[in-house]
Amino acid sequence: MPNTIESALGSSSRAGALSRRSGSVVFGVVIFIASEVMFFGGLISGFFVLRAGSAFWPPPGQPRLPVLVTAFNTVMLLASALTMYRALQQAQRDRWQASGRWMIATMLLGAGFLASQGREWVRLVGFGLTARSSVYGALFYTIVGAHGLHVAGALVALLFVFGRLRRGAYSAANHEGLTACWIYWAFVVWLWPIIYVTVYLS
Amino acid sequence: METHQQPEPGFLRRYVFSSDHKTIAKQYLGIALFMSLVGGWTAYAIRWQLAWPATVVPGYGVVGQQFYNALVTMHGTIMVFFVAMPLLLGAFGNFCIPLMVGAEDMAFPRLNMLSVWTFFVATLVLLASFFVPGGAAASGWTGYAPLSDNPAYTHVVWGQTLWILALALEFASFLMGGVNFLTTALNLRAPGMTLWRLPLMVWFELNGTVLFLLSVGPLIAGAVMLLVDRLLGAGFYLPAKGGDPLLWEHLFWFFGHPEVYVIAMPGFGIMLEILPVFARKPIFAYRTIVWSAIVADGLSLIVWAHHMFISGMDPRLATPFSITTILISVPFVIIVFAMIATLWGGSLEFPSAMLFALGGLASFLLGGVTGIFLGSQSSDIYLHGTYFVVAHFHYTMFPVTFFAGFAGLYYWYPKMFGRMMNERLGKLHFWLTFSGFYLTFIPLFLAGLGGTPRRIYMPSEYVLYKPLQPLQVLATAGALLMLLGQLPFVINFLASLVRGRAAERNPWRANTLEWTVASPPPHGNFAGEPTVFRGAYDYSLPGRTTDWAPQDTPEPATLAAAG
Ligand SMILES: [Cu+2]
Numbered sequence: 001m002p003n004t005i006e007s008a009l010g011s012s013s014r015a016g017a018l019s020r021r022s023g024s025v026v027f028g029v030v031i032f033i034a035s036e037v038m039f040f041g042g043l044i045s046g047f048f049v050l051r052a053g054s055a056f057w058p059p060p061g062q063p064r065l066p067v068l069v070t071a072f073n074t075v076m077l078l079a080s081a082l083t084m085y086r087a088l089q090q091a092q093r094d095r096w097q098a099s100g101r102w103m104i105a106t107m108l109l110g111a112g113f114l115a116s117q118g119r120e121w122v123r124l125v126g127f128g129l130t131a132r133s134s135v136y137g138a139l140f141y142t143i144v145g146a147h148g149l150h151v152a153g154a155l156v157a158l159l160f161v162f163g164r165l166r167r168g169a170y171s172a173a174n175h176e177g178l179t180a181c182w183i184y185w186a187f188v189v190w191l192w193p194i195i196y197v198t199v200y201l202s
Numbered sequence: 203m204e205t206h207q208q209p210e211p212g213f214l215r216r217y218v219f220s221s222d223h224k225t226i227a228k229q230y231l232g233i234a235l236f237m238s239l240v241g242g243w244t245a246y247a248i249r250w251q252l253a254w255p256a257t258v259v260p261g262y263g264v265v266g267q268q269f270y271n272a273l274v275t276m277h278g279t280i281m282v283f284f285v286a287m288p289l290l291l292g293a294f295g296n297f298c299i300p301l302m303v304g305a306e307d308m309a310f311p312r313l314n315m316l317s318v319w320t321f322f323v324a325t326l327v328l329l330a331s332f333f334v335p336g337g338a339a340a341s342g343w344t345g346y347a348p349l350s351d352n353p354a355y356t357h358v359v360w361g362q363t364l365w366i367l368a369l370a371l372e373f374a375s376f377l378m379g380g381v382n383f384l385t386t387a388l389n390l391r392a393p394g395m396t397l398w399r400l401p402l403m404v405w406f407e408l409n410g411t412v413l414f415l416l417s418v419g420p421l422i423a424g425a426v427m428l429l430v431d432r433l434l435g436a437g438f439y440l441p442a443k444g445g446d447p448l449l450w451e452h453l454f455w456f457f458g459h460p461e462v463y464v465i466a467m468p469g470f471g472i473m474l475e476i477l478p479v480f481a482r483k484p485i486f487a488y489r490t491i492v493w494s495a496i497v498a499d500g501l502s503l504i505v506w507a508h509h510m511f512i513s514g515m516d517p518r519l520a521t522p523f524s525i526t527t528i529l530i531s532v533p534f535v536i537i538v539f540a541m542i543a544t545l546w547g548g549s550l551e552f553p554s555a556m557l558f559a560l561g562g563l564a565s566f567l568l569g570g571v572t573g574i575f576l577g578s579q580s581s582d583i584y585l586h587g588t589y590f591v592v593a594h595f596h597y598t599m600f601p602v603t604f605f606a607g608f609a610g611l612y613y614w615y616p617k618m619f620g621r622m623m624n625e626r627l628g629k630l631h632f633w634l635t636f637s638g639f640y641l642t643f644i645p646l647f648l649a650g651l652g653g654t655p656r657r658i659y660m661p662s663e664y665v666l667y668k669p670l671q672p673l674q675v676l677a678t679a680g681a682l683l684m685l686l687g688q689l690p691f692v693i694n695f696l697a698s699l700v701r702g703r704a705a706e707r708n709p710w711r712a713n714t715l716e717w718t719v720a721s722p723p724p725h726g727n728f729a730g731e732p733t734v735f736r737g738a739y740d741y742s743l744p745g746r747t748t749d750w751a752p753q754d755t756p757e758p759a760t761l762a763a764a765g
Contacts, residue, residue, distance in 0.1 A: 024310070024389050024390070027384075027385050027388070027389055028309065028381045028382075028384075031380070031384050031415060032377070032381055034415060034416065035377060035380075035418060038418070038419025039419030039420070040419075040423070041419065041423075042419055042422070042424060043423040043426075043427075045420070046423060046424070046449055046453065049446060049449050050445065050446060050449065053444075059444070130434075131430055131434040132434060132435040135443060135445055138430060138431075138434075138436035138437065141430075142430055142436075146426065
């Protein structure tokens with residue numbers, strides 16, 4: 001059996017059952033994403049409930065969020081979806097050197113996003129926006145932080161898949177781990193504009 | 203990666219860190235049964251306090267006010283999250299799904315192992331919370347804010363944080379399990395096992411799982427905010443800091459109501475699996491049952507606010523939630539009708555499994571009917587704060603957890619452990635449990651109608667409710683009878699492991715695939731791949747020598763035309 005991310009999850013196998021089993025990892029990831037969508041749905045509805053309940057938004061005396069810098073971060077993250085898609089395309093054409101390079105680009109963009117976001121956090125804390133300072137601040141750190149943790153988790157998955165790719169674990173016909181990773185990365189990326197519009201612009 | 207051709211793994215890999223779904227099922231079962239003893243003990247202390255307030259509870263001592271709150275909180279938490287879920291999903295889901303769909307194991311066996319061990323840690327964390335300074339969480343199993351948010355209200359600091367942590371671990375565990383359940387049932391089916399040939403047990407486990415996966419996210423979001431409040435000093439749920447305690451109730455009940463169905467669906471699955479076997483009749487309206495369950499699933503996501511009619515929610519919201527709540531009884535009535543129609547005219551047999559299934563069906567009916575009064579906001583405003591609600595939800599949760607759970611245990615025990623249980627002890631167990639259950643909760647319906655408020659340490663303190671105190675004593679007598687009634691089960695379960703008669707492959711003459719392999723099934727389940735030719739409920743077909751037809755028996759041409 002070709003090694004994929006499946007063996008990391010301990011995917012069940014039976015000689016001759018490969019066709020029936022293939023697709024399990026992608027399927028599992030999609031199911032997981034469905035519950036993640038509900039998780040962020042809960043956070044975002046919490047945002048709107050609390051926002052509707054306060055007279056002023058943002059509350060007086062609280063710093064404004066860095067709309068422009070974050071717009072740049074948003075573009076950086078969206079670009080990483082494109083590079084990851086290129087990595088997948090190259091994999092389908094059996095070009096593993098190129099695929100690996102596009103993955104490195106994806107990881108750099110993702111890490112750049114996290115680093116830039118982290119820098120903004122430090123600045124905001126310096127301006128007096130904390131979880132304790134207002135519900136506004138608490139919502140900001142909770143929602144943006146939850147997304148950041150997801151990006152970090154997805155980066156670990158990318159790194160893992162990249163390692164397998166480098167060891168020649170995938171083939172043009174079978175690279176389900178890479179596909180699953182692309183789907184999860186796309187989810188994490190496309191979630192961000194929704195959060196950006198909600199938290200920074202609305 | 204293991205395949206069934208390989209030699210059996212060593213002791214640790216086989217019994218402790220096993221990735222075999224059958225072993226994992228037994229591990230979930232073990233934790234669930236142990237935790238049901240802990241949950242039973244909390245029920246005993248609570249009931250004793252309510253019948254004979256502030257007297258010495260035999261074996262413990264006097265239950266103080268603070269500890270009473272912790273007992274009530276932990277009773278609900280344990281029974282819902284650490285008994286019902288691991289029993290109905292963890293144990294039965296893990297055991298039945300791969301066997302019933304004809305798979306060698308779950309889709310991701312190692313993820314499955316991680317799931318049960320995460321759950322084990324969650325259990326330890328929850329149990330540890332009894333022993334930390336300040337004691338266990340005391341804000342109710344619903345963890346209402348601000349009680350759960352600010353330690354000033356309950357004097358519980360560590361207990362509440364550990365409670366959140368234990369639930370977070372439990373949810374992570376069941377998320378992993380859920381991904382496995384769905385992927386296995388949809389992707390690893392044997393050839394011929396079409397969706398419309400899936401046993402209802404599988405369909406209902408899937409329904410419960412999907413509902414869990416869709417509803418748990420918002421509660422995790424709510425729990426994250428609660429943790430941020432507690433640990434970082436934010437005020438999501440504290441009005442003084444610009445927060446809103448109702449937000450917690452919305453997020454909790456968005457999950458909490460579907461959670462009832464996450465448990466009820468597998469419970470119904472067990473009953474639906476057992477009824478046709480012991481009625482020797484095909485299930486009535488198989489596809490209608492499946493569609494009804496799916497509709498009930500969908501509706502259950504839009505009824506949550508019926509728990510909040512007296513919480514200070516916008517009253518204009520109450521009417522739509524009343525309507526959806528009353529609508530949801532329709533699919534359940536259809537399922538119950540199909541169950542009764544399955545029994546109608548059958549050649550009924552009454553082993554313990556069937557008794558528990560029938561007891562569960564009858565009791566759930568009463569739970570469902572009393573729910574209508576709580577779904578309608580006009581009557582709910584009077585009843586919501588009373589023991590009527592306590593009796594109602596025990597009449598829904600207990601039947602699906604324990605009656606259906608025991609039915610499943612008596613039914614699948616031979617397959618799980620390769621031995622038969624003792625039927626006489628089983629029937630004794632049923633009648634003691636059944637009568638104890640009714641004796642406990644019928645009086646509580648009456649106490650609730652009389653207005654006795656729930657959630658308080660000593661309702662008899664109030665002159666108004668003092669005349670209703672005999673009802674509380676009756677309920678406690680029932681609870682003691684019920685607890686005593688578990689003794690034959692414990693003896694039966696343990697003794698049958700060593701002394702039970704060896705089980706044949708198919709002791710109940712049933713059709714689903716697990717009965718076509720040895721008891722217990724070997725590692726890898728099937729020798730080769732089974733092929734499925736028919737649905738799971740071909741009982742008493744005309745023109746056959748046996749009155750059952752396992753799913754892997756080819757369909758004779760003549761019957762194909764008739765069917
Ligand atoms: Cu409800």
